[in-house]
Amino acid sequence: MTTSIEGAPAGLVVADEQAAAVHFLVDEELYPLPAIYGAAYVFIDRCYVFLDRPEPARVRVVLTAKSGAAAPEALRALIGEFANELLSCAFRHQIAQDNRVLIETATMQALAGAMGQPSLDDLAKFDFRDQGFDDPLGIAMSWEEKHGRKSPKPESEGAP
Amino acid sequence: MSDVHELRFSRQLYSGEAVDQAVKAFARFAAFDLEQTEDHWVVRMRPSDPNLARRLRGELGNHALGLTVQRGGAK
């Protein structure tokens, strides 16, 4: 049997005491998908987390107690914690976009500084064949590859 | 013979490779049958021990979610 949870918006949060689970319908316009993933990931060590998309732009998050039993207060606490984490992740997602340059610059300086210059041994071990990045714009392609004359297509059968 | 349990992972939310990998990780504990529909990765699971069914469902779901997040999403 499912019941609503006190203090949670009606219809968005539903508790299933028998299954020791709580369902939360999340609006993707308010909480972007990376934030939903982020919050869900934080919870996989304390409960079972399942995501579903019952309708466009909505994600249903199902949190199930690992023990198989949970009192209503425990389910309420679980969904409350999740809602706080979700809000935090959504806000952080926005801040990370706003301050991306600042964060990346600090991180790069910190890591490059801490690692120091590579030794000859480090360079010898480096795998230069490693395809470490996507190149959708073809920036790493040679000019010939990108703009050179195309090889003639094989003649199709029946061509004059 | 134990019951068949069906899990439907939204293809918009879970990476297919993550679901495959999760199924492989739990292959010792159940027989699995995989199917792909337009919207879902469908996993049918027949646990070797029926008492493990609930836990297996949960752990498989967590595993698939964790791997999906590590891959940066479903796409």
Next chain:
Amino acid sequence: MNLSLPPAPSLVQLRPRAGTQAYFRWRAVGDKILVTNLEGNWLLLTAPEFAAFVEGHVPEDSELHARLKAGNFLRAHYDVRAAAERIRARKSFLAGGPNLHILVVTLRCNETCVYCHASRANMDQVHTDMTRETAERAIDLVFRSPNPFITIEFQGGEPLVNFDVVKHAIEYAVDQNRAHGKRLQFTMVSNFALLDEAKLEYLLQHRVQLCTSIDGPEKLHNAQRKLPTQDAHQRAVGWIKRINEAYGASGLDPTLYHVEALLTTTRETLPLWKEVVDTYVGLGCKALFLRAIDPFGFADRTRQRLEYPRGEFMQFYRRAVDYMIELNKQGVQILERYASIFLTKVLRGEDPNFLDLRSPSGAGIGALAYNYDGKVFTCDEGRMLHEMGDDTFHLGDVRTSSFRELVGHETVRAMTIASNLDGQPDCVHCTYQPYCGTIPSFNHKSQGSIFGRMRESNVCAVHKGIQDYLFEKLAEADPETLAIFDRWTTVRSRDHFVQPAP
């Protein structure tokens, strides 16, 4: 929980005029309003001054205008170069690399402390002793750090239990440093109960800085730190006096060279704020670090017995530091370490590089912890979590990992990003952001993610509480207190502890 806004009702009616102020954050502190900017300049304004600033009608020829201009709070006069220089000074630690290297030479410990669970082993667990070979491999990695300043800290367990390896590590490091020429220091954190004259002579001769734990007055200390002989306090105190005498006999300035002691604040400590301060002053300590208890190293059941609400900790803190200020006014030199760290940032615009109180934190990029078995972690807390079955902060092994693999590890990258306050909700808008820091391992343990949620974080509550207290004192502007604060931020180098140049 207090959900009410700070008492400044007139602020509600303010009609901010955009375009006159440069970026700023604000917070009510007592009856003043503290404003800080991106580079960490700060001003304490009265409510009318703040209103004039926000509404953009500060007369150009006013004293307030001059203060705002000098602090780089006005858009029309914004000095980008000055702001960049200030930020550069504050972040000078950023590219330095790990300078603190913690060697856990054994988990064995002769004392049983009520708050210590997973980071110790019984005396018969000899397999938790670091071997000479592991110590050598750890030190090989230490010297790969690009940081010209290196501190090797011996920890445990109780490091004196494995003193042979401590000695070997010191001698090997000194020898290796002939090729590297680092400014090398050693410190050892010990309960001193296993110290003897021969060991002390060796440690003094090799300039090892000694640090111990004092949990306050004798009764409390012996109740929390248990030796079979029930005299942990007496032994520690006896050796503190002996070591300080030895420093004096060597002609070293006792205000600079003395045993440092660390306090673990449990619920039992809170009513004893005066006794704790008096104990430290009586032992000749010049610094007391009033840290709240952390969640590492002991069982949940124990934590419930030792823990306390952070509001109670802040009462303890305020009473203790008020008392320390009074003692300073009477000529006693004792400083509170947290206050000293924050005030150095606030008053001097510098960062003393305390690894848990900087942005980003020092985990991996400022410090590494080497466990007895050769496993390497981002920090000592990460090492303790490993002993509790959580390997989140494990980076590699001294035998198989290169230095660049360790500090370039994805966990270090994640922690560097997670502890950058420019990406953290709440912190990003917090008035204290330029002076603060977060601890990813603490967030992970207490809230399940290295990012944490600062609004619900005990560390954040303490950091905000301490800075509120300090800015209240700065707002009171008592000349004697300001002079004491200035002294607390004066760093005097302890060159004796640096190994002689090779």
